Amino acid sequence: MKMNFGKLLLFLTILILLTACSAPPSDAKEKAYNTAPAPAAAEAETVPEALPTPAFEIVSAPMLTQIEMLDSQNGWAQAVNRILRTENGGQTWFDITPSDIPNDPAYAKSYFLDAQRGWVLIEDRDQPDAGMLFYTTNGGEFWSWHLVSFGRAEFAFSDLNNGYALFNLGAGAGSMGVSVWTTSNGGGDFVQVFLHEPGVEASMPMSGIKNGIAFRDPLNGWVTGSVPMDGVIWFYRTRDGGLSWEEQPMQMPASYENAQTSTFAPHFFDLNVALLPVRLFGEESSMVFYRTSDGGETWMPTLPVPMSGKYDIASPNELIVWDGGATLYTSSDGGETWTFHATNWQPYDLLRSIDFVSTTEGWALSEEGVYRTKDGGKTWSKLP
The missing domain is CATH 2.40.10 (Thrombin, subunit H)
Structure with missing residues (x-):
């Protein structure tokens, strides 16, 4: 009986061992295998987070005061208390007004190079000889500004860096004193290069109501205006960046020799070609555009239009x-x-x-x- 019991015990022991060896792994072991340590977060490649695009407010039916379209779709505009931009030809206008703009930009002077870059000059109502020049390089998403020593001035930029301003010091009896300012760093700093001073004779005369300024390059520029005299075209140029000025004689259009005139800032398309608008006042008011193909050295009138x-x-x-x-x-x-x-x-x-x-x-x-x-x-x- 002992031998049979011993054999039975041995048989049962072997059977238990074989059963244990063939059993499936436990749940704990399975999870431990599948949750092997992942690489530390610091070892992973860092991807910069994209900045969110500002959500511009859409302005419905704005009453625009100024507009500057650059092509059939893209353009800028100004309205009461707003600076606006469109990307669909004016069907929709986005409010891109700087949050820190101090005064209404509706009639502020502005200049836009393209759909991304532009300047808006806000005058200081308490100090006529001071202002803030706002500037954007990304279509108005973000603006920066610089203090300038002139308020409501005529200004223009020939490129991203070089700009020119004509500031009205006061007008009366057909005369106007002005100062001329230039910048070579996009408006960050303006330098006064010309100033009318009482009792001091200047290369640009006090006589004449000045209304516009344009430069072909940092040295060659023009100031336009009007004077109440028959057969005279008020048109002055500089060859030294605005330090000194000289009258540029102009030929009156045929049949308008005795007309009074008003010139407006020339529009340069490159270093050679430009158009100069001139309004003619006579028995019949007309417009004529003078053309230059030699960088402003000579200007010739085209055919006046009877309007x-x-x-x-x-x-x-x-x-x-x-x-x-x-x-x-x-x-x-x-x-x-x-x-x-x-x-x-x-x-x-x-x-x-x-x-x-x-x-x-x-x-x-x-x-x-x-x-x-x-x-x-x-x-x-x-x-x-």
């Missing part, structure tokens, strides 16, 4: 003139010939400004709202 209204220069060859009446004039050859178009909309005196990107596509601001044409001014439609 003295709003004008725009879309390209070296594309010009538009309209007084808000039933006829709008366009030129596709730089003013050598003109074509008139009957319009379906006549805002007349309610017309504030026009802005065209070609002789066919343009925008008009009136006290009734913003209108757009795609056929050279024949038909206009009001934008929402």
Whole structure:
């Protein structure tokens, strides 16, 4: 009996050992295998987090005071208490007004190089000889500003760095004193290069109401204006960056030898080609565009158009003139010939400004709202 019991005990022991060896692993072991230590977070590649795009407020039916379209889709505008930008031809306007702007920018002077870069000059209402120049390089997402020693000045930039300002010191009896300022770092610093001082004779005369400034390059620039004298075109130039000025003689257009004139800042397209708008006042008010192909050394008048209204220069060859009446004039050859178009909309005196990107596509601001044409001014439609 003992032998049989011993064999049975041995058999049971072997059976238990074999069963244990063949059993599946426990849940704890399985989890430990699948949760092997992961690489430390510090060892992983760091991917910079993208900055969120600012959400601009959409402004419905803004009453624009100024507009500057750069192409058929992109443009800038100003309205009461707002600076705006569009990416769809004016159908939608985004509010890109700087949060720290101190005064209403509706009628502030501004200059836009392209769809991303622009300047807006805000005058100090308490100090006429001071202002804040706001500047953006990303379409108004972010703005920086610099204090400047002039307020409501005419200004322009020839490129991203070089800018020029003409500040009105006071006008009266057909005269106006001015100061001229230049910058070479995008408006970070302005240097005064010319100043009218009482009792001091200057190379640019006090006589004449100055209204515009433009430079071809850092040395060569022009100031425009008007003087109440027949047959005189008020037009002065500098060759030394604004330090000294000289009158540039201009030929009056045929049949307008006795007209009075007002010149406006020339529009340079490159170092050689530019157009100079001149308004003619005589028995019949007209517009004429002087053209230069040698960097402003010589200017020749094109064919005057028998209308003295709003004008725009879309390209070296594309010009538009309209007084808000039933006829709008366009030129596709730089003013050598003109074509008139009957319009379906006549805002007349309610017309504030026009802005065209070609002789066919343009925008008009009136006290009734913003209108757009795609056929050279024949038909206009009001934008929402």
